[in-house]
Amino acid sequence: MNLYEADFNKPVIIKNINLHGMKKRRLYDLGFINGEKIVKEFESIFKNPICYQVKNTLIAVRNEDAMSIEVEYEK
Amino acid sequence: MRNNILLCGNPNVGKSSIYNILTHSHEHTGNWTGKTVELSTKKIVGTDYYLVDLPGIYSLSSLSEEENIAKMTMLFSDYKSIIYVVDATQIEKNLNLLFQILQINKNIILCINMIDELENKNIKLDTNKLSNILGIKVIKFSTYKNIGYNELIEAIKEDNYCEYNYYYNDEIEKHINNISSYLPVGFNNRYMSISVLNKDEYLVKYVKERYGINLENNDVKNYIMNINSEEISDQISIKINTLSRIVTNEVFKKSSENNISLLDKIFSNKIYSIIMMTFIMFLIFLITITLANYPSDLLGELFNKFEYFIYKLCLNFNIPKVIYEPILFGIYRVVTFIISVMFPPLVIFFIMWTYAEESGILPRIAFNFDKICSYSNCHGKQCLTMCSGFGCNACAVVGARIMDNKRDRIIAILTNSFIPCNGRFPMIIAIITMFLVNSNNKILVSIYLCGFVILAMIISFLISFILSKTILKGYPSFFVLELPEYKKVKLSIILKTSIVYKSLSILKKAILVSIPAGLIIWLLTNININNMSIFLIVSNFLDKFAKIIGLDGNILLSFILALPANEIVLPIIIMGYLGNSNISLISDYMGIKSILLNNGWTVNTAICTILFSLMHFPCGTTLSTIKSEIGYKWAFYSFIIPLITGIVFLLIYNFI
Known part of the structure; x- marks a missing residue:
């Protein structure tokens, strides 16, 4: 499952990020990193980007990029 | 200058307001990423030191101009020590950059800002324990309630070396040591090796232009070719991230789940x-x-x-x-x-x-x-x-x-x-x-x-x-964007x-x-x-x-x-x-x-x-x-x- 497909308000854990170089680094810097807990919070007006909560912070990520983030539901 | 003090931290941690208070000035403050673009420098009132306001950044990965400015200042300019500002309610996120900076310089004060907001948000933060775990000088600070000013001024006058050390797994340490051995002596070789592993092109170019030293010499290049540097670089990031999480879990307790502001809900997803x-x-x-x-x-x-x-x-x-x-x-x-x-x-x-x-x-x-x-x-x-x-x-x-x-x-x-x-x-x-x-x-x-x-x-x-x-x-x-929490703003x-x-x-x-x-x-x-x-x-x-x-x-x-x-x-x-x-x-x-x-x-x-x-x-x-x-x-x-x-x-x- 990727992050875009995850349900709202249901915590997921990041398994892997299928991006490289600068994009991956940026996501890492903001806390989108393997093992981190993420909650999909709310959409913007045009449904893209979507806002996620990570490390107590709200971060907006475009859907195209969220699709490259592999996640699974918290057990 | 030797008597410079660098003020750094993530965006939105209130660095600019601390800068204003310490220097008795009125530099602009703002609540969105990337406000301080010029390095303002002013004398800290009551001391002989000058405060340099670095841009707010999330990491030292050299992806933006601001990160480059902050990193190069920390690595190559002459200064006495660093004040690292964190938001008391966002410790985990803020610690990431601290761990990265500790690889560059350990003469550092941890300034925990917005300490007054802990109560409002039902958060318990054990600052003594944090200070003990990291072996770091901690100052509790609040610009709104005027907490911590005198303590911070006193701390600035001293040297406060952080005692915390962390290491990666044996394999990564081995790579770091091997690359270090190929680098010219006299630099922060450990940090330079990690940067080379992280493919930090900006730093490599900077060092070459300024000091005429090629960090990616043939030995290093050959060495890197034979290892999976992307995998190693990932592990370095994951290690730092895990460290922040572990430390945070020790000192930080939140009794209620984060509430998304009503305004955010009203504004989202409706034409x-x-x-x-x-x-x-x-x-x-x-x-x-x-x-x-x-x-x-x-x-x-x-x-x-x-x-x-x-x-x-x-x-x-x-x-x-x-x-x-x-x-x-x-x-x-x-x-x-x-x-x-x-x-x-x-x-x-x-x-x-x-x-x-x-x-x-x-x-x-x-x-x-x-x-x-x-x-x-x-x-x-x-x-x-x-x-x-x-x-x-x-x-x-x-x-x-x-x-x-x-x-x-x-x-x-x-x-x-x-x-x-x-x-x-x-x-x-x-x-x-x-x-x-x-x-x-x-x-x-x-x-x-x-x-x-x-x-x-x-x-x-x-x-x-x-x-x-x-x-x-x-x-x-x-495009990624942090949405800071809605803040109450003083009318004055x-x-x-x-x-x-x-x-x-x-x-x-x-x-x-x-x-x-x-x-x-x-x-x-x-x-x-x-x-x-x-x-x-x-x-x-x-x-x-x-x-x-x-x-x-x-x-x-x-x-x-x-x-x-x-x-x-x-x-x-x-x-x-x-x-x-x-x-x-x-x-x-x-x-x-x-x-x-x-x-x-x-x-x-x-x-x-x-x-x-x-x-x-x-x-x-x-x-x-x-x-x-x-x-x-x-x-x-x-x-x-x-x-x-x-x-x-x-x-x-x-x-x-």
Whole structure:
């Protein structure tokens, strides 16, 4: 499952990020990193980007990029 | 300098306000990423040290200019120690950068800011334990409740070495050591090795250019080729992230889940929120226009009375015309016009703008309108520079540094002058009131104004799209945006920032520019060659072309003469029409309207003038800012692109 497909308000854990170089680094810097807990919070007006909560912070990520983030539901 | 102290931390941790308190100054503070772009340095009051405010960054990975500035300052400049600021409610996120910085320098103080907010948010933070675990000097701080000032000043005077060490797994340590052995001695070899593993090209280039040392020498290159450096670099990031999590779990307890603000929920995912946003914009304009009217009228009247008084005085003392006329009818009139017409709306606008900036509304605008940016092939943060363009285009040009990618930044800068700034609003409002609404109906004026502003934004996006398909081909860089929590803002702070640091400084600039401009314009309208003023000769020359695009020579010449500051377009137009004849009142709408009507203005002229005001070359200050930001070539483009757009737009408008 990727992050875009995850349900709202249901915590997921990041398994892997299928991006490289600068994009991956940026996501890492903001806390989108393997093992981190993420909650999909709310959409913007045009449904893209979507806002996620990570490390107590709200971060907006475009859907195209969220699709490259592999996640699974918290057990 | 040896007595420099670096102030660093993530964006939005309140670094700038700590800077202000320690240096007793009033640098601007803001609630969105990338506010401090220049390294401000000031003496810390009560010590011999200087505080350097580094840009707020998330990591040292050299992805943006700000990160590069911060990192290079930490690595290569001469300084005594670092103050690392964290937000007490966001410890986990903030610790990441701390762990990265500890690899560079350990003379560091951990300043836990916003300590007073812990209670409100039901958070327990064990600062003693944190200090013990990390072996670091911890200062609890609150700018609102004045906690920690003396302690921080005392700590700055000492050296506080952090005792914390962390290591990666054996394999990574082995790689780091091996690469270190290939590097020249004398540098922070461990950090340099990690940077090489992280493929930090900027650092490699910097060290090569500044010290002539090649970090990626053949030995290193060969070594890296045989290992999976991406995997190792990932593990380094994961290790640091895990460390922050473990440390945070030890000291940080939150009793309630994070509540998403009600406002965020209302604004998300509903088409009617677009309508709401437009309505809010309408409301902002309405409030600005209505409230600004009274002080404007009052000031105008006072200035006129004073002018009459001085005029009488000059007559009584037999002062020659040559002396008092240029000063009184040239300089004085332009300057007072600017003050009375421009200052009240400027203040009101900036009060609301500062609130939006400080409270965290601005990033939400960028969040909600990112889709439009992505359609027009530009970066999501362009919305932010657009919004600050409403205040001042030159400020917005500097603000465009928040974009990592040069292409995105250039697009944002080139299309910013389509956004009407505070210098242009008064004239647009005046013309709408006089010609489109025909009465003092503030609601109608605001609706028209909204319409023109939305048009300006559409054109700005359209030109962005065209630029991205022609001279600035490419794709916008990666968009991620932090939405800071909504903050309560102190009224006193809003008033202080908006009036003293924004409005007054812009007004000062406008007045300085308008003094020589007022004189020159008076001279141009009063020096006659063959019974015709120079102004008239030039405006007659321009008249033919100007008529094609719906203006007249006088209007066009006024725009050209107002290059130093957009605020003076309308006063020049009026002075141009009046020539050297005596006028008494130019600050009241009906007076202005009859002058304009007498000179052939129609509703069409009015609309064309507004459109041309939206789409013409940016003011001199903006141009020189663009030149120093991205160079002559782009300053030229930023001059020519809106001008051509405006002429083409007006041609189309006039022929349909």
